[in-house]
Amino acid sequence: MPDLFATYYFHPRADTTPREAAEALAEEQTTGTWTDITTRTESVRRLDGVVESLEPLGTGHLARFRFPAELFEPGNIAQYLSVVAGNLFGLGRLDSVRLVDIEVPPALAEPFYGPKFGMEGVRRLLGTTDRPHIGTIIKPKVGLSPSETAKVAYEAAIGGVDLIKDDETLTDQAFCPLAERVAAVMSRLDEARSDTGRTVLFAVNISTRADRILDRAEVALENGANMLMIDVLTSGFAAIEVLAGDPSINVPLHIHRTMHGALTRNPDHGIAMRPIARLVRLAGGDQLHTGTASGKMGHVPVDEIRGDNEALRGPWHGIRTVFPVSSGGLHPGKVAAELGALGTDMVLQAGGGIHGHPGGTAAGARAMRQAADAFIEGVSAEEYARDHPELAQALLKWGSSPARS
Numbered sequence: 592m593p594d595l596f597a598t599y600y601f602h603p604r605a606d607t608t609p610r611e612a613a614e615a616l617a618e619e620q621t622t623g624t625w626t627d628i629t630t631r632t633e634s635v636r637r638l639d640g641v642v643e644s645l646e647p648l649g650t651g652h653l654a655r656f657r658f659p660a661e662l663f664e665p666g667n668i669a670q671y672l673s674v675v676a677g678n679l680f681g682l683g684r685l686d687s688v689r690l691v692d693i694e695v696p697p698a699l700a701e702p703f704y705g706p707k708f709g710m711e712g713v714r715r716l717l718g719t720t721d722r723p724h725i726g727t728i729i730k731p732k733v734g735l736s737p738s739e740t741a742k743v744a745y746e747a748a749i750g751g752v753d754l755i756k757d758d759e760t761l762t763d764q765a766f767c768p769l770a771e772r773v774a775a776v777m778s779r780l781d782e783a784r785s786d787t788g789r790t791v792l793f794a795v796n797i798s799t800r801a802d803r804i805l806d807r808a809e810v811a812l813e814n815g816a817n818m819l820m821i822d823v824l825t826s827g828f829a830a831i832e833v834l835a836g837d838p839s840i841n842v843p844l845h846i847h848r849t850m851h852g853a854l855t856r857n858p859d860h861g862i863a864m865r866p867i868a869r870l871v872r873l874a875g876g877d878q879l880h881t882g883t884a885s886g887k888m889g890h891v892p893v894d895e896i897r898g899d900n901e902a903l904r905g906p907w908h909g910i911r912t913v914f915p916v917s918s919g920g921l922h923p924g925k926v927a928a929e930l931g932a933l934g935t936d937m938v939l940q941a942g943g944g945i946h947g948h949p950g951g952t953a954a955g956a957r958a959m960r961q962a963a964d965a966f967i968e969g970v971s972a973e974e975y976a977r978d979h980p981e982l983a984q985a986l987l988k989w990g991s992s993p994a995r996s
């Protein structure tokens with residue numbers, strides 16, 4: 592059975608050679624420890640991690656490790672992570688170490704449900720073929736009542752968004768109980784559909800304790816939810832798996848990655864978004880935030896984001912695809928940069944960039960759609976704004992800006 596491979600970028604401690612550091616990582620994550628032990632028999636050594644390649648890169652080293660498939664409990668993400676992203680980050684013989692990617696063999700991918708909908712399924716729900724989806728996050732993040740939330744959602748819907756989501760810190764607080772919020776928003780989205788003929792998805796944030804996820808999903812569905820949202824890193828991958836594996840959960844899953852910056856931001860130490868993205872795809876997320884080329888949290892090179900998005904959209908063990916979501920500091924003046932850098936098979940989301948529009952939420956949504964339409968027609972936003980007033984107002988307030996390199 593093919594083995595699992597993992598690639599790390601690391602800086603050894605001053606008194607440690609790169610080879611010694613790599614061997615220390617392989618030992619710690621498989622059958623060794625800080626000293627030799629009499630109990631590590633030849634039979635056990637079949638589970639040893641192996642340094643397959645080791646080469647200098649920049650100021651550090653890049654190493655690819657083979658971890659025997661037998662080491663892993665098929666289908667257990669928690670255990671996979673304990674091997675590829677466990678004690679190694681604390682090893683003293685490495686000054687820093689970053690998990691760059693994982694290569695999961697078919698047999699270790701097979702037990703997972705994967706996305707129920709994928710990009711194709713979400714597009715089918717909205718009747719789109721290849722244009723980018725436009726989403727918004729209800730802002731302010733927290734504090735609105737259910738009916739106030741629903742009013743903002745209605746405005747965004749008639750303005751032309753495809754998707755509306757809760758923000759990552761809104762769940763079931765007293766000021767906006769989840770059941771009431773879902774019922775109120777879905778009722779206003781039904782109204783918007785009567786007005787516009789368009790379906791709009793509302794991703795309600797059901798992040799909570801793992802053993803309560805299904806109950807909370809059922810409450811959301813009973814109140815008409817047509818999409819669920821999970822903060823994967825604060826809730827755990829199991830929260831996605833529980834929903835993906837339950838046939839009664841017949842709506843797509845929008846996966847937010849809040850807290851990821853603690854792992855992904857430092858280019859020398861932590862966990863890159865790539866392995867996280869692969870595990871979210873295995874677990875069954877239908878959409879996943881992967882970062883922007885021009886937004887407010889721009890610490891990752893655009894090339895890396897492109898690779899992360901391809902890990903979601905490309906063929907992989909027959910598992911459905913996942914819609915990459917570009918979000919964070921976007922507004923209509925950044926749409927061309929985003930689509931030019933990351934392609935149109937994306938979800939572009941704007942919170943402040945829609946609700947901060949001088950004309951209000953509906954005008955902000957229209958401006959985002961107009962900016963996307965301009966890009967698809969090969970027209971500059973400035974040119975398109977000549978006869979699209981909402982886009983003109985957005986450009987007047989925020990200007991337009993290029994993508995990072």
Ligand code: CAP
Pocket residue numbers: 728730758759847848849880881882883887888916917918919920921940941942943944
């Ligand atoms: C964006 C957002 C999202 C970020 C998360 C926020 O709001 O709602 O959580 O996109 O970042 O709270 O910042 P704005 P990422 O559009 O108003 O910035 O997608 O990189 O995980």
Ligand code: MG
Pocket residue numbers: 728758759
């Ligand atoms: Mg947010």
